[in-house]
Amino acid sequence: xxxxxxxxxxxxxxxxxxxxxxxxATTPEDAEAIAARFGGAVVVKAQVHAGGxxxxxxxxxxxxxxxAKAKAEAIxxxxxxxxxxxxxxxxxxxxxxxxxxxxxxxxxxTQSSVFMVSPEGGIDIxxxxxxxxxxxxxxxxxxxxxxxxxxxxxxxxxLYDDVKLARQAxxxxxxxxxxxxxxxxxxxxxxxxxxxPEGEVKAIDAKMNIxxxxxxxxxxxxxxRDTSSEPPAETKARDAGLSYxxxxxxxxxxxxxxxxxxxxxxxxxxxxxxxxxxLDIGGSSNPDKVxxxxxxxxxxxxxxxxxxxxxxxxxxxxxxxxxxVEATRRIDIDLPIAIRLTGTNETEAIEILNQAGFTAMTxxxxxxxxxxxxxxxxxSE
Amino acid sequence: xxxxxxxSTRLVVQGITGRDGGFHTRQMIxxxxxxxxxxxxxxxxxxxxxxxxxFNTVVEAVEQHGANTSVxxxxxxxxxxxxxxxxxxxxxxxxxxxxxxPVQDMMRALPFVKEKGARxxxxxxxxxxxxxVCKVGILPGQIVMPGPVGVVSxxxxxxxxxxxxxxxxxxxxxxxxxxxxxxxxxxxxxxxxEAFEADPQTxxxxxxxxxxxxxEQVAAEYVRDRMSKxxxxxIAGQTAPPGRRMGHxxxxxxxxxxxxxxxxRAFRDCGIAVAERPADFxxxxxxxx
Numbered sequence: 290x291x292x293x294x295x296x297x298x299x300x301x302x303x304x305x306x307x308x309x310x311x312x313x314a315t316t317p318e319d320a321e322a323i324a325a326r327f328g329g330a331v332v333v334k335a336q337v338h339a340g341g342x343x344x345x346x347x348x349x350x351x352x353x354x355x356x357a358k359a360k361a362e363a364i365x366x367x368x369x370x371x372x373x374x375x376x377x378x379x380x381x382x383x384x385x386x387x388x389x390x391x392x393x394x395x396x397x398x399t400q401s402s403v404f405m406v407s408p409e410g411g412i413d414i415x416x417x418x419x420x421x422x423x424x425x426x427x428x429x430x431x432x433x434x435x436x437x438x439x440x441x442x443x444x445x446x447x448l449y450d451d452v453k454l455a456r457q458a459x460x461x462x463x464x465x466x467x468x469x470x471x472x473x474x475x476x477x478x479x480x481x482x483x484x485x486p487e488g489e490v491k492a493i494d495a496k497m498n499i500x501x502x503x504x505x506x507x508x509x510x511x512x513x514r515d516t517s518s519e520p521p522a523e524t525k526a527r528d529a530g531l532s533y534x535x536x537x538x539x540x541x542x543x544x545x546x547x548x549x550x551x552x553x554x555x556x557x558x559x560x561x562x563x564x565x566x567x568l569d570i571g572g573s574s575n576p577d578k579v580x581x582x583x584x585x586x587x588x589x590x591x592x593x594x595x596x597x598x599x600x601x602x603x604x605x606x607x608x609x610x611x612x613x614v615e616a617t618r619r620i621d622i623d624l625p626i627a628i629r630l631t632g633t634n635e636t637e638a639i640e641i642l643n644q645a646g647f648t649a650m651t652x653x654x655x656x657x658x659x660x661x662x663x664x665x666x667x668x669s670e
Numbered sequence: 671x672x673x674x675x676x677x678s679t680r681l682v683v684q685g686i687t688g689r690d691g692g693f694h695t696r697q698m699i700x701x702x703x704x705x706x707x708x709x710x711x712x713x714x715x716x717x718x719x720x721x722x723x724x725f726n727t728v729v730e731a732v733e734q735h736g737a738n739t740s741v742x743x744x745x746x747x748x749x750x751x752x753x754x755x756x757x758x759x760x761x762x763x764x765x766x767x768x769x770x771x772p773v774q775d776m777m778r779a780l781p782f783v784k785e786k787g788a789r790x791x792x793x794x795x796x797x798x799x800x801x802x803v804c805k806v807g808i809l810p811g812q813i814v815m816p817g818p819v820g821v822v823s824x825x826x827x828x829x830x831x832x833x834x835x836x837x838x839x840x841x842x843x844x845x846x847x848x849x850x851x852x853x854x855x856x857x858x859x860x861x862x863x864e865a866f867e868a869d870p871q872t873x874x875x876x877x878x879x880x881x882x883x884x885x886e887q888v889a890a891e892y893v894r895d896r897m898s899k900x901x902x903x904x905i906a907g908q909t910a911p912p913g914r915r916m917g918h919x920x921x922x923x924x925x926x927x928x929x930x931x932x933x934x935r936a937f938r939d940c941g942i943a944v945a946e947r948p949a950d951f952x953x954x955x956x957x958x959x
Contacts, residue, residue, distance in 0.1 A: 395773055397853045397883045397920070400780050415925050432777045473774055475853075502746060502919065503772040532917040536909070547851060547917025548825020548880055551906035552948055555930075558909045559947060567910070569917040600827040600834070602810035603697075631834065633810065653831065654949050 290499045291338040295378045296513045297477070297495040304468040306461050306479075307491045311380035320361030323379040324354040330382040333360040338518050339370040340413065347374060350382055375517055383493055385483045389448045390414055391462060392478030393469050395500075396429070402469070404428040404436075404462070406444045410481035436466040449484070457490035458482065472510050473503030522585045529581040531570060538563025539593040539664040541586035541624075543579070545570050545604055553598045556654065562661035565592045576612040576619075583616050587624060594625045596660035598653060601632030610638035614645040625663040629656035672800035672845040673820065673865035673872070674763060674789070675739065679804050682728060682737035682761070683708045684744055684752045686718050690767075691743035694808050695722065698741075701811040703804045707731035728759040741797065741806050742766040749793060750775030757786040764856070765806050766792035773919075776854040783856060790856025794919065796826040796848035809833075809846060817842015819955055820866035822859060823878035824851050824885075825918070828906060832876060832948050839952040841959070844872040851918025853882070859889035867897050874900045874958045876951050877942070881907030882921045882928045887936040894940035900958035903937040904945040905930040 292300075295313050302308045310327070313336065314320040324331045335347030342348050347369050351357035357379060367374045388410035396403040407425045409417050417424055426447035430436050438459070445458035461482065469477040479492040504511040516524045526533030532547065536554075540562045544550035547569045554564035566586065570578050586592055599609050610630060617626075628649045630638045635651060642649040650656045681698070685691035686708025695718065699705050707725055708718050714726035723735070731737040740756040742749055742764065749768035756764045757779075764783065771793045783790045791798060797807010801814040808826075813834045819841050823829040829848055836843065847862050849855055859877060866872040879886035886905065893901045908930040910916050912923040923929050937944050943954045 395777070395853065397885075400854050401777060431781075432774075433781065470774065473772060475773060500773045500919075501915075502770045503774065505747065506772065534911070534914050534916065536911065544827075546825060546827025547921060548823070548828030548878070548906050549831060551880060551910060551916050551921065552828050552831075552904075554910070555906065555908040556947060564909055567914075567916055600830050602813065602827060602830045603694075603808055632813065632830065654947065 290501055290504065290514055292497055292499060292510070292513045293336040293338070293376070293515060294334065294495055295336055297497040298492070300468050300472055300497065300510070301465070301479070301492055301495055304464045304471070306464045306468070307489070308495070309380055309383060309491060309493060311378050313376050314361060314379055315365070315376050317358040317362040317365065320377055320379050321354045321358035324351060324357035327379070327381045331357050331379050332382050333357055333364055334378045334380065335364050335367060335369060335374040336376040336378055337369050337372040337374050339372050342369060345369040372518055383483060383491065384485050386486050387484045388481035390417070390478070390480045391458070391465060391482050392476070392480065393466060395475040399429050401432060402430045404430065404444055406447050406462070408448050414478070414480065430466065436463060438463070448482070453488060454484055454490055461490060461492065471507070472497060473500045473507050474498060475500050522588060525581070526568070526585055529578060531568060531578060531582060533585060534567040535589065536564050536566050537591065538565045539591055540660050541565045541589065541592040541595045542598070543568050543570060543582050543586065543595065544598045545600060545609070549598065549600055553596070553653070553657065556657040557596070557661060560658050560661045562664055565589055576615040579612040579616040580619050583620060583622060587620070587622055592624060594627065594660045594663035595622070596656060597626065597628040597630070598656060599630045601630060601635065601638070605634045606630040606632055606638035607634040607641060610641040610649070613647070614641060617645070627656050627660040627663060629653060671869050671871040672803060673862070673869050674791070674845065674847065675798055675800050675804045675806055677803055679739050679806065680704050680706045680735065680737050681806060682706060682731040682735070682740045684728065684740055684742045684756065686710055686722065686724060687713050688743055692718070694743065697811065698805055701805045703806060706735040706737050728755050728761065732759045732761065737761065739763040739806060740765070742768055744768060746770035746772070750779045753779045753790060754782055757783045757788045762788055764788055764790045765795070765797045766790060766856070767795060767797060767807055769794040771852065773854055776852070780854060780856060791847065792850040792855060794852040795850030795855070796829065798845060798847040800845045801843050807848070809848065813837055814846060815842040817844065818871060818873035818959060819843045820869070820872040820875040821846040821878070822862040822866070822875065823848050824880050824920070825878060825906065828948065829878055832878060832951050835949060835952050836876070836955065839956065841952065841955055844869060851880070851920050853920040858885050860892045863889060863892055863897060863901070867899055872899065874902070874955050876955060877901055877903045879903060879905045879933055880918065880921050881905070881910050881916065881923050881930050884928065886933040890936040890940035890942055893942055901942045902945055902951055902954045902958070903942045904948060904951065905933045
């Protein structure tokens with residue numbers, strides 16, 4: 290789960306990391322009022338789940354409250370990588386002497402949390418890794434002992450020569466690790482970590498990604514989910530226990546199992562179509578799930594045909610067939626449907642579907658071809 | 671012969687009295703797996719289905735019934751602790767079926783399992799099956815047949831699809847291993863390839879990867895440098911958008927890393943035959959045997 294910058298900053302602040310104050314505005318007038326409270330220059334920052342906000346015009350400096358209103362007006366409603374900006378963070382502008390990068394990420398290859406720090410801050414760390422890899426210092430944290438004090442200090446020395454700055458940075462790095470652990474994050478980064486002319490070290494931008502599997506344990510973090518920043522269909526699917534991702538094609542896919550769902554999308558493309566979505570209905574044959582799946586798919590105006598690809602291993606095909614029949618009775622569907630069921634009780638399943646007026650197949654490639662043709666047939670009409 | 675499980679497997683089921691644990695225990699017993707004990711804290715002393723003794727702890731199952739393998743069906747919140755318990759009790763092979771185990775839990779459990787000299791398969795995996803001999807997990811027994819093909823995969827139903835097609839074409843399997851769809855897993859492709867290379871029954875391997883991470887790329891190099899047996903590979907998620915998690919927690923393209931194209935290229939560069947479609951496995955594997 291992604292959270293916004295202002296939310297990540299709340300978490301970091303709660304762990305004692307120096308983060309300048311900030312408030313969220315949803316209207317230009319709010320932004321103006323917030324800027325007036327802070328006094329002086331402020332930065333108005335788009336709160337969307339996308340990188341490269343600055344380049345997209347989503348981060349602007351404002352000299353006074355009136356200017357903050359104007360800047361907020363320009364940013365709110367902006368489309369950044371397909372996401373509409375609905376909130377801005379208004380925060381006092383800081384005097385910056387230097388910018389560094391501090392981040393920790395769950396690393397698959399080493400199966401550990403890895404710190405990355407760089408004195409080159411304020412730019413994308415992937416860019417630094419590509420252009421100047423020696424500027425990044427890495428440290429893998431042993432989960433048994435956590436981040437040890439000398440390790441935090443070692444990372445801090447990679448950023449600053451001055452001991453006063455290094456001590457502050459070590460404290461921030463230690464607290465960042467605590468925040469990352471406590472929130473169940475898979476990534477936590479401060480970019481940039483700045484020094485001020487007065488010799489203070491502060492976090493002026495923050496990003497955190499949270500492990501979806503840990504949310505049950507951290508309800509206060511789970512509550513940070515912003516459903517306004519995702520397609521409503523994805524919210525509806527998640528609430529129904531389905532895994533759904535909207536794409537741009539014409540063939541709506543309903544599949545059991547994530548790997549098979551991906552492979553089905555790939556086959557749609559292979560046979561000349563474009564998948565409209567990723568959808569895993571899981572192992573359940575519960576008609577309610579099938580109904581929700583069909584509601585979501587048929588609500589997408591691009592969809593021209595619906596493809597069911599079910600492999601009954603533990604799931605019984607006849608149960609799924611009953612679910613499909615029941616679901617299509619409960620909602621009106623005027624799109625052509627191609628169904629494939631293979632595995633346990635496939636003969637019974639096909640009989641059930643035939644009786645309900647559906648054609649069912651047993652071969653994956655055949656059904657994908659059929660669904661792609663059905664989608665094209667509709668286009669030519 | 672086979673890999674990881676065989677006739678000497680003595681299984682303890684952690685979470686045997688739960689809905690999934692109970693259902694799959696019956697399936698495993700029916701398939702011929704020696705299920706010697708079950709564990710559910712608080713239900714020690716009972717008999718599961720009037721036949722399998724239930725204990726409060728794994729160590730009792732090991733001491734009293736010689737369990738050497740465990741399968742974990744406990745809810746995700748407790749799954750990592752179940753893995754710790756099994757490793758501490760001296761279990762050699764731990765198969766964790768549970769889906770949704772917090773990454774930070776696995777990060778702690780993995781080094782512990784390694785220290786104890788145990789092997790963990792999963793989490794978030796369908797387990798493994800040695801056709802005609804033994805199954806541990808949830809793979810459907812009716813779609814497999816004994817033979818020379820090793821199967822290793824990050825997914826569940828896609829694996830069943832490929833196994834089913836192999837079986838229909840008369841290409842039996844030595845062992846099928848589902849290693850799991852999570853970003854942190856106990857046994858990776860290389861571990862399985864190594865085992866298949868050493869297994870005399872296995873004459874070819876089907877490797878089913880997916881987007882996310884670099885496990886397939888590392889495996890490709892292993893095939894090139896260390897394997898004599900032919901490998902056929904497939905990558906699911908060629909049409910997956912970057913930055914989105916495709917059902918499996920580990921199936922995500924991060925930045926530009928972990929794309930299907932990159933993995934398929936690595937396969938081809940290392941002499942692995944690439945199946946464009948799941949259906950291509952039959953012909954490609956058939957040609958190697």
